[in-house]
Amino acid sequence: MADLPEPRFLDERVAHWAATQPDAEAMDYLDRNWTWAQWDDRIRRLAGALAERGVARGDVVAFLDKNHPACIELTIAAASQGAATAIINFRLAADELDYVLNDSDAKVLIAGKEFMESIDKIRDKLTHVEHVIAVTPEGDDEYEKVLEASTPVQRSDDVEPDDVAIIMYSSGTTGRPKGVELTQANIIAHTVNAHEGFEFDEGDKNMVSMPLFHVGGSSYAQFAIHDGFPSVMTRDVDGAALAGAIFKGANRTFLVPAVLAKVLDSGEDAVKLFASLKTYGYGASPMPLPLLRRALEAWPETDFIQAYGLTELCGVISHLLPEAHRDPGKEERLSSAGTLVPNAEVRVVDPDTLDEVPAGEQGELWFRSPQLMKGYHNKPEATAEAITEDGWFRTGDIGRVDDGGFIFVEDRLKDMIISGGENIYSIEVERVLAEHEAVIEVAVIGVPDEKWGEVVKAVVVVEQEVSEKDLIAFARERLAAYKCPKTIDITDELPRNPTGKVLKKELRKPHWDGRDRATV
Known part of the structure; x- marks a missing residue:
């Protein structure tokens, strides 16, 4: 090579x-x-x-x-x-x-x-x-x-x-x-740049199971092609398909944390089968710390790699490598997104002043890398909003960088919900629910879920009688199932600030109090 x-x-x-x-x-x-x-x-x-x-x-x-x-x-x-x-x-x-x-x-x-x-x-x-x-x-x-x-x-x-x-x-x-x-x-x-940790040895096979419409599928598939090693592609991401790939010799993979949870809950045989994986990359949604600790204990010989990234950056922009997963002196870094991949830069910026914040403090994460997209298709204004004139990508994620260069993603400016590795923007769901004749106002948030990291919840104000079941069914006719609210609260009014902006922070508070949103 x-x-x-x-x-x-x-x-x-x-x-x-x-x-x-x-x-x-x-x-x-x-x-x-x-x-x-x-x-x-x-x-x-x-x-x-x-x-x-x-x-x-x-x-x-x-x-x-x-x-x-x-x-x-x-x-x-x-x-x-x-x-x-x-x-x-x-x-x-x-x-x-x-x-x-x-x-x-x-x-x-x-x-x-x-x-x-x-x-x-x-x-x-x-x-x-x-x-x-x-x-x-x-x-x-x-x-x-x-x-x-x-x-x-x-x-x-x-x-x-x-x-x-x-x-x-x-x-x-x-x-x-x-x-x-x-x-x-x-x-x-x-x-x-993102190859570290995914190197192949003689006899290795790559398992490509993440959906290819997801950057974590299509970008990950390129690793084995680059190195000249075989891939075993599954059509679905269910237990039978993954087991079949492992039986064919696949021993390196990248999947969402929800899959790992399902394997651990499937019994001793499933855990033993997945022990043959040399590398288990995970990303696209936060890995709950209790789940990660269970996985590290269940598979002591497996290299775990966490990937943090965005579609706009082709996927991985920072990674938590295997040695960091098993560093007894730095266990707090298990909740981090790791360190930058090569040829990448990060800034932490005050989203209001656009000034760089002091080291260790929170701000919006900006990245610059040759991995950065050309732009949004047919949307030059959206591209200009996302990429600065000197080539920095504004992620909308709030985070900090510690003294060792480890990146912690702690909140989001954008109203994006990440459920089982799928990105869901609340405004997209709100647009659909607002079309229902009974709905006057709607706010959509993400709430914690032990399996998916977080799931969609809507809070609505209505002008005529309608049930939660009917509203969910209405959404399911117009949206992919994973974007639909799992629960809907009907209320008299939405909390607002003096300028009239809906305070989603107040809606989230009872669900997220006592939890670290990045590591739920």
């Missing part, structure tokens, strides 16, 4: 391994697997199929399905033509799919057959989509026929590392998702 130059394009490493170890295993998925030579051929054929359908530099294609190698194939193939892949959350409701697909400007959509019914319902609203290609887990599908019929093509001469390669949609403070544009250079920088 040391003699390999750092790649400039996403397709370089697949091509390299296809040339140097063509018959070695690259990807395993359900009952199928591919060597590096086969996988490279599939990617080149898909690039040819996209070119035949008019996809060129600056265009966008989209992928909608559960985890499937075709998503990574599309990402790399499209990038080789200078096009971006919008990876769509398959859990979105029809109204959300309509918005995201149109906002992305996608010309080609590859979609799982089980989601075609949802696409058919909105097909006449998809003004940019010219081609829809169906894909199935088994491979007896239109996608495979397209690959077979196409002519392989190499990377286009006009492609640049700064071309957008992935667009990931995260809920936005305007109530609509924003497309985060990640370039080839961004993704490669993340792969190189």
Whole structure:
């Protein structure tokens, strides 16, 4: 690895391994697997199929399905033509799919057959989509026929590392998702910078189970590709799928803490099986300290790595490495987000004055890194608000940095709720509930939950009789299930400050008193 130059394009490493170890295993998925030579051929054929359908530099294609190698194939193939892949959350409701697909400007959509019914319902609203290609887990599908019929093509001469390669949609403070544009250079920088702790040894296999629409899925998948090691991809993140991957030899993975909790609660056999994991990376939501301590005791030989990051930074910007997890003299750092990855900078800034605060004090966390997104798709104003003129990204997270460089994330300026690794903006849920005829006012907050870290709760003022059950059902018809309130309180009025702003802090207080929100 040391003699390999750092790649400039996403397709370089697949091509390299296809040339140097063509018959070695690259990807395993359900009952199928591919060597590096086969996988490279599939990617080149898909690039040819996209070119035949008019996809060129600056265009966008989209992928909608559960985890499937075709998503990574599309990402790399499209990038080789200078096009971006919008990876769509398959859990979105029809109204959300309509918005995201149109906002992305996608010309080609590859979609799982089980989601075609949802696409058919909105097909006449998809003004940019010219081609829809169906894909199935088994491979007896239109996608495979397209690959077979196409002519392989190499990377286009006009492609640049700064071309957008992935667009990931995260809920936005305007109530609509924003497309985060990640370039080839961004993704490669993340792969190189966040690699520590995820090094592979001979015989290792990578388990790719985090949803690929999540940056923790797509960015993490790049590690094994970069190093030339095989991956075992699961379609779902359930116990049977994860166990199946481990039986196939997968021994390094990245998952959300909620999965770890489920394993620990599943009995001795499950705990013993997961003991074969060399590395367990976790992130996307806080790990409750009692859960983390249970895990460290249950798996004394496993290296645990916590990742803190944001989609806008391609994923990991700081990490708590294995040795810090088992440092008896610094146990307080278990509640930290670790230290910066290489080639990254952090500032802690007073969000009102924008002045840097003294060391150790709280402020808004700002980061600067080559991993930082190009911007929000079609939203230059939102981009300007998030990125300063000198390249600092304003996270909206409140935290501090201790004298050892450990970052503590302690609250959030943004009204974002992180439930089981999914980012949920309260304003998006509020927008939907406000559409109910009985609702006059609504405020949405996150409340602690032992399994998911936190879950969505709404507090509403109504003008006519309506039940909590009816309001939750109303939300479920219009939002992905994980965004819907688990509970709703009906009240006479919402607490406000003298200027009329709703005091969400007061609504949260009875639920969070006595708890550290970052480590619940």
